[in-house]
Amino acid sequence: xxxxxxxxxxxxxxxxxxxCGHGTVLNGMLRAVDKLGMSKNEIVxxxxxxxxxxxxxxxxxxxxxxxxxxxxxxxTGVKMSRPELNLIVPMGDGDALAIGGNHFIxxxxxxxxxxxxxxxxxxxGMTGGQYSxxxxxxxxxxxxxxxxxxxxxxxxxxxxxxxxxxxxxTTTYHVKQIDDFIKQAILHEGFSVVEILTxxxxxxxxxxxxxxxxxxxxxxxxxxxxxxxxxxxxxxxLIERGIxxxxxxxxxxxxxxxxxxxxxxx
Amino acid sequence: MQRNVKFVQxxxxxxxxxxxxxxxxxxxxxxxxxxxxAELLSGRLPAIGGKFIQMEDEIASMCAIIGASLTGNKVMTxxxxxxxxxxxxxxxxxxxxxxxxxxxxxxRGGPSTGIPTHGSQGDINQARWGTHGDHSILAFTAxxxxxxxxxxxxxxxxxxxxxxxxxxxxxxVVAHMRERLVIPETGELPLVDRLxxxxxxxxxxxxxxxxxxxxxxxSDFGGVHRFxxxxxxxxxxxxxxxxxxxxxxxxxxxxxxxxxxxxxLARYKEFFLEDxxxxxxxYGSAARSALHVVKERRLRGExxxxxxxxxxxxxxxxxxxxxxxxAKAVIVVELxxxxxxxxxxxxxNNPERVFLANRIDGVFITPIDxxxxxRLIQGKGV
Numbered sequence: 202x203x204x205x206x207x208x209x210x211x212x213x214x215x216x217x218x219x220x221c222g223h224g225t226v227l228n229g230m231l232r233a234v235d236k237l238g239m240s241k242n243e244i245v246x247x248x249x250x251x252x253x254x255x256x257x258x259x260x261x262x263x264x265x266x267x268x269x270x271x272x273x274x275x276x277t278g279v280k281m282s283r284p285e286l287n288l289i290v291p292m293g294d295g296d297a298l299a300i301g302g303n304h305f306i307x308x309x310x311x312x313x314x315x316x317x318x319x320x321x322x323x324x325x326g327m328t329g330g331q332y333s334x335x336x337x338x339x340x341x342x343x344x345x346x347x348x349x350x351x352x353x354x355x356x357x358x359x360x361x362x363x364x365x366x367x368x369x370x371t372t373t374y375h376v377k378q379i380d381d382f383i384k385q386a387i388l389h390e391g392f393s394v395v396e397i398l399t400x401x402x403x404x405x406x407x408x409x410x411x412x413x414x415x416x417x418x419x420x421x422x423x424x425x426x427x428x429x430x431x432x433x434x435x436x437x438x439l440i441e442r443g444i445x446x447x448x449x450x451x452x453x454x455x456x457x458x459x460x461x462x463x464x465x466x467x
Numbered sequence: 468m469q470r471n472v473k474f475v476q477x478x479x480x481x482x483x484x485x486x487x488x489x490x491x492x493x494x495x496x497x498x499x500x501x502x503x504x505a506e507l508l509s510g511r512l513p514a515i516g517g518k519f520i521q522m523e524d525e526i527a528s529m530c531a532i533i534g535a536s537l538t539g540n541k542v543m544t545x546x547x548x549x550x551x552x553x554x555x556x557x558x559x560x561x562x563x564x565x566x567x568x569x570x571x572x573x574x575r576g577g578p579s580t581g582i583p584t585h586g587s588q589g590d591i592n593q594a595r596w597g598t599h600g601d602h603s604i605l606a607f608t609a610x611x612x613x614x615x616x617x618x619x620x621x622x623x624x625x626x627x628x629x630x631x632x633x634x635x636x637x638x639x640v641v642a643h644m645r646e647r648l649v650i651p652e653t654g655e656l657p658l659v660d661r662l663x664x665x666x667x668x669x670x671x672x673x674x675x676x677x678x679x680x681x682x683x684x685x686s687d688f689g690g691v692h693r694f695x696x697x698x699x700x701x702x703x704x705x706x707x708x709x710x711x712x713x714x715x716x717x718x719x720x721x722x723x724x725x726x727x728x729x730x731x732l733a734r735y736k737e738f739f740l741e742d743x744x745x746x747x748x749x750y751g752s753a754a755r756s757a758l759h760v761v762k763e764r765r766l767r768g769e770x771x772x773x774x775x776x777x778x779x780x781x782x783x784x785x786x787x788x789x790x791x792x793x794a795k796a797v798i799v800v801e802l803x804x805x806x807x808x809x810x811x812x813x814x815x816n817n818p819e820r821v822f823l824a825n826r827i828d829g830v831f832i833t834p835i836d837x838x839x840x841x842r843l844i845q846g847k848g849v
Contacts, residue, residue: 209695212706245688247534258695258706263688265537266697266707267530268560274527278534278542279688281518282492286538286689307523457518464513 204231207241209261216255218326220414222373222399226320227256229379229397230289236384239287246289247276249301252327252401253293253320262289270300273308276315284454287387288315294335295325298354302334309363309392313453316386316393317365319356322401330404341408356396357445366391368446372398372421375442382444390452398425398440471650477641478503478545480612480648481571482511484619485543487651488658490569491517492540494531496524496550499583500639501573504545525550529557533566537696539661539687541623545571548581548590552597558632559598560698562721564705565675565683567626567661569619571635573642574751576829585829586639588751588802594634595780601718603725606634606780607734610641610754612648617656618777621734624659629724630683636779638802640752640831661685666692675717676703681724725781733783736775737790739765743772745841746791747824748811749800750776752831757800759834760841771841776807784814796844797821800837 208231217223234244244262248254250269257264263286267275276288297305297319308315324342325331332342337353360368367389371378379397386393400406400417411417426432428443473483482504485493493512495505505521512519518535522528525546532542546554551572561568574590576582594606605625609615615637622633664684666672668691677683686692699707700714708714725732738761740746749757754775761771774790776783791797797815799808805823812818824840826832842848 209706211704241693242689242691258697261693263537263693264695265534265688266695266699267533268556268698271526271530271557274522274530275534277520277522277527278492278494278531278536279538280534281520281531282535282540283538283689303523304527307527457513457520461513461516464510465516 203235204228207231207234207261209259212258215259217252218403220400220402221252222322222401222414222418223253223256223320225373225376226291226318226379226397226399227259229376230291230318230383231260232380233383233387236380237387243285244287244289245276245279246291247272247279248291249293249296250327251293251296251325253291254296256291270296271304272296273301273304273315273317277308277313280313280315281454281457284314289318289387290315291318291320293326294319294321294323295333298356298359299334306359306363309360309365309394311453312364312366312391312450314390314392316383316395318383319394319396320399321356321396322399322405324401324405326401326404330408356394360394361446364392365394366446366448366450367393367444369394369444370396370440371442372418372425373400374418374421378442385444385447389447391450473648473650474645475612475648476503476643476645477612477615477637478573478643479507480615481545481619481635481637482507483648483650484616485569485623486511486515487616487656488620488623489541489660490543490623491515492532492535492542493518493544494520494522494528494535495544495546496522496528498525498547498550500575500642501545501547501571504571525553526557529554529570532568533557533561533564536566536568537688541567541627543569543571545573547573547575547583548577549579551590551593555597559600559602561632562598562602562604563698564696565630565721566632567630568632569622569626569635570632571637574636574638582829584639586752586802586831587829588636588638588753589806590636591779591803591806594636601722603722604634604780605629605631605725605732606636607777608636608751608779609777610751610775612641612646614777615641616648616651618734620656620658624657625732627659627661628682630685631725634780636751638751644752663687664692668692673703674705675701677720729781729783730785732778732781733786734777735783735786736777738773738775740772740774740790742770744770744795745772745845746794746797747771747773747800747837748776748787748791748797748807749773750779750807751802753800753802756832756834756837760837763834779807782810782814784810787811787814788816791815795820798824798837798841798844800824800832802826802832
């Protein structure tokens with residue numbers, strides 16, 4: 202397969218559980234890169250900590266596996282110092298929006314040209330299945346044995362309010378959308394967020410009686426709908442998929458180039 | 468020759484030195500008493516084509532400079548106690564991943580918010596032990612602006628030489644005090660550039676395989692070699708490993724690359740030590756008062772000497788034992804409850820002859836404060 206050239210097969214097998222959705226996200230991400238015809242040398246992938254974060258080790262780009270929640274802050278340093286590089290930052294839901302929530306909103310506010318991918322499995326997988334800020338209420342987790350009472354963030358609304366200029370959402374069931382959205386996110390000049398619902402049958406599915414990986418993916422098919430669909434009007438509980446925001450606004454590194462010009466001229 | 472002479476704050480001396488040393492990326496967050504460093508660099512860096520960014524907190528600042536260092540830049544952040552506390556996890560990351568960077572901590576009184584606008588030297592042990600796990604660290608300090616300049620340049624040079632974060636522990640007193648600074652001419656102070664790999668494109672590059680001399684040539688992110696950087700224990704490719712041999716070799720490498728060079732890394736100044744009966748050991752702003760006492764008592768024929776430390780970590784204990792070997796008493800002068808005192812006690816042959824002259828109330832220690840303690844030690848009463 203064409204995307205094998207982007208993998209560091211030396212470091213396989215990967216550590217993800219059977220049925221994990223993260224491999225599907227990796228596949229989509231590499232297909233997007235392949236379609237864009239990008240050189241491996243111009244891509245920097247920065248990740249934090251968690252199952253999702255291990256994605257950076259398996260790809261043959263410049264890869265920076267950092268500390269929990271801070272991937273976007275590291276990525277900001279890379280991007281700011283070398284704006285010509287393409288920054289892709291895959292993060293888990295806890296990584297991006299619990300411990301990393303502050304960096305997430307500020308990277309969005311700056312509109313720095315980074316592609317943030319939130320791999321949302323609604324659970325802390327690597328540490329054994331604790332509830333996350335995207336679990337939502339009435340979810341069973343190892344730290345919520347009586348069900349969670351925490352409301353969840355809506356990644357799309359949060360990103361929009363924080364200033365992200367490209368925002369999309371899809372699921373591992375909708376594989377074609379994954380590479381399409383990631384491709385568009387990489388092309389977009391500004392802070393891009395792609396939320397991908399990705400199944401964790403080991404921790405989330407088992408505890409919440411959602412069945413196998415295939416069952417969980419079918420559930421994604423059933424509980425999601427394209428943005429503004431008739432189905433959504435009839436059933437407001439459906440989760441919308443698609444591109445929510447795509448707008449041109451001044452990008453941070455380009456704005457800083459103007460500062461350099463101003464400073465050098467004075 | 469017309470020298471470039473300035474009348475500046477200590478923080479400005481640090482900025483001048485950082486630019487002299489080749490700084491081209493700074494990320495920071497405002498905090499007293501270090502903010503002038505960020506303010507000045509926000510103007511200076513873009514004017515020389517460098518980058519300045521004000522991040523959302525100190526955690527992000529430290530992370531951003533690590534990212535920027537990997538693309539080949541000389542990088543720095545500056546902060547004070549509360550911010551330095553927030554940086555500890557990513558400081559450990561820079562140690563583990565061997566990323567050159569410079570962190571300035573302009574010390575103020577702690578713990579917690581403490582006393583932001585007053586001087587202290589309370590973060591000496593934090594600099595050494597603040598981040599978790601076994602590790603080593605380089606930390607320098609200075610008592611005057613010319614030395615701030617020199618130690619800042621040294622910090623950048625050491626960061627590149629040893630692929631390590633280097634901490635500059637200045638204090639509020641020297642940082643905000645104004646005095647004369649002579650900016651050295653280009654080339655007057657040696658600069659160490661990044662050691663880059665000579666491995667050509669297409670040939671397997673091992674980012675974490677030390678050369679025979681222990682140094683690890685780097686390759687910039689965005690260049691022809693793609694590799695992994697991680698805070699996990701890792702092999703020569705930078706890929707995570709929990710193999711006992713890999714773990715053991717890496718922690719030894721990280722520790723030994725500095726701890727085996729303690730004498731080589733030791734920077735210090737000595738005043739009248741040759742025949743000193745009483746040796747004052749001090750550093751940073753406190754050393755200014757200590758030097759005043761020594762000079763003044765020498766005029767009266769008293770055999771006092773001063774050993775001024777500029778390298779605090781790794782702690783130069785052999786050098787201190789040697790310099791204090793013939794002293795009747797050693798008096799450590801510092802603005803804390805005895806952080807360096809304990810280290811000096813461990814270093815010398817007669818720890819019971821080591822005394823503390825300190826202030827911990829946010830007020831700068833004066834020569835009179837030191838004299839009063841000295842008289843007690845000498846049995847002269849107050």
